[in-house]
Amino acid sequence: MNEHDEQDRTMTGVAPDRLDDQQLMKELETIHRTRHDTLLYGSNDALRAHNERMAQLEGEYLRRNPRRTVAAGRTREGARERGCGESAAPRT
Numbered sequence: 001m002n003e004h005d006e007q008d009r010t011m012t013g014v015a016p017d018r019l020d021d022q023q024l025m026k027e028l029e030t031i032h033r034t035r036h037d038t039l040l041y042g043s044n045d046a047l048r049a050h051n052e053r054m055a056q057l058e059g060e061y062l063r064r065n066p067r068r069t070v071a072a073g074r075t076r077e078g079a080r081e082r083g084c085g086e087s088a089a090p091r092t
Helices: 002-012 021-041 045-062 076-081
Strands: none
Touching: 021 045
Protein backbone atom coordinates (compact mmCIF):
# COMPACT_ATOMS: atom_id res chain seq x y z
CA MET A 1 0.00 0.00 0.00
CA ASN A 2 1.44 3.38 -0.90
CA GLU A 3 1.13 6.61 1.10
CA HIS A 4 -1.80 7.87 -1.01
CA ASP A 5 -3.78 4.67 -0.41
CA GLU A 6 -3.15 4.93 3.34
CA GLN A 7 -4.31 8.56 3.38
CA ASP A 8 -7.53 7.69 1.51
CA ARG A 9 -8.28 4.83 3.89
CA THR A 10 -7.68 7.00 6.93
CA MET A 11 -9.88 9.84 5.64
CA THR A 12 -12.84 7.66 4.76
CA GLY A 13 -12.67 4.96 7.46
CA VAL A 14 -14.47 1.64 7.20
CA ALA A 15 -17.16 1.47 4.55
CA PRO A 16 -20.46 2.23 6.31
CA ASP A 17 -22.15 -0.89 4.94
CA ARG A 18 -19.49 -2.99 6.72
CA LEU A 19 -20.27 -1.49 10.15
CA ASP A 20 -22.75 -3.19 12.45
CA ASP A 21 -25.58 -1.06 13.84
CA GLN A 22 -23.73 -0.20 17.05
CA GLN A 23 -20.56 0.80 15.20
CA LEU A 24 -22.57 2.90 12.75
CA MET A 25 -24.26 4.80 15.59
CA LYS A 26 -20.90 5.39 17.28
CA GLU A 27 -19.43 6.75 14.03
CA LEU A 28 -22.45 9.01 13.55
CA GLU A 29 -22.23 10.33 17.10
CA THR A 30 -18.53 11.06 16.67
CA ILE A 31 -18.86 12.82 13.34
CA HIS A 32 -21.76 14.97 14.54
CA ARG A 33 -19.83 15.87 17.71
CA THR A 34 -16.81 17.02 15.65
CA ARG A 35 -18.81 18.83 12.97
CA HIS A 36 -18.76 22.32 14.46
CA ASP A 37 -15.01 22.40 15.06
CA THR A 38 -14.33 21.04 11.58
CA LEU A 39 -16.51 23.72 10.03
CA LEU A 40 -14.92 26.54 12.04
CA TYR A 41 -11.30 25.45 12.16
CA GLY A 42 -10.68 22.66 9.65
CA SER A 43 -8.88 23.08 6.36
CA ASN A 44 -10.89 22.92 3.14
CA ASP A 45 -9.64 19.36 2.66
CA ALA A 46 -10.70 18.41 6.19
CA LEU A 47 -14.15 19.91 5.67
CA ARG A 48 -14.54 18.12 2.33
CA ALA A 49 -13.54 14.80 3.89
CA HIS A 50 -15.90 15.43 6.82
CA ASN A 51 -18.78 16.21 4.45
CA GLU A 52 -18.15 13.07 2.41
CA ARG A 53 -17.88 10.81 5.44
CA MET A 54 -20.97 12.30 7.07
CA ALA A 55 -22.98 11.80 3.88
CA GLN A 56 -21.82 8.18 3.66
CA LEU A 57 -22.70 7.41 7.28
CA GLU A 58 -26.04 9.22 7.21
CA GLY A 59 -26.95 7.57 3.90
CA GLU A 60 -26.26 4.15 5.38
CA TYR A 61 -28.32 4.96 8.48
CA LEU A 62 -31.26 6.05 6.31
CA ARG A 63 -30.92 2.95 4.13
CA ARG A 64 -31.13 0.74 7.22
CA ASN A 65 -33.93 2.74 8.86
CA PRO A 66 -36.37 3.82 6.14
CA ARG A 67 -39.25 3.90 8.64
CA ARG A 68 -37.49 5.76 11.43
CA THR A 69 -39.61 7.84 13.77
CA VAL A 70 -40.03 11.41 12.58
CA ALA A 71 -41.03 13.99 15.18
CA ALA A 72 -43.97 16.10 14.04
CA GLY A 73 -42.10 19.27 15.03
CA ARG A 74 -39.29 18.36 12.61
CA THR A 75 -41.56 18.58 9.56
CA ARG A 76 -42.48 21.79 7.74
CA GLU A 77 -46.09 21.58 8.89
CA GLY A 78 -45.09 20.83 12.47
CA ALA A 79 -42.60 23.68 12.53
CA ARG A 80 -45.27 26.11 11.37
CA GLU A 81 -47.62 24.94 14.12
CA ARG A 82 -44.97 25.01 16.84
CA GLY A 83 -44.98 28.09 19.01
CA CYS A 84 -41.86 30.10 19.87
CA GLY A 85 -39.57 28.25 22.26
CA GLU A 86 -41.41 24.94 22.04
CA SER A 87 -39.17 21.91 21.60
CA ALA A 88 -39.18 19.94 18.36
CA ALA A 89 -38.53 16.67 20.23
CA PRO A 90 -41.30 14.07 20.25
CA ARG A 91 -43.40 14.07 23.39
CA THR A 92 -43.70 10.96 25.52
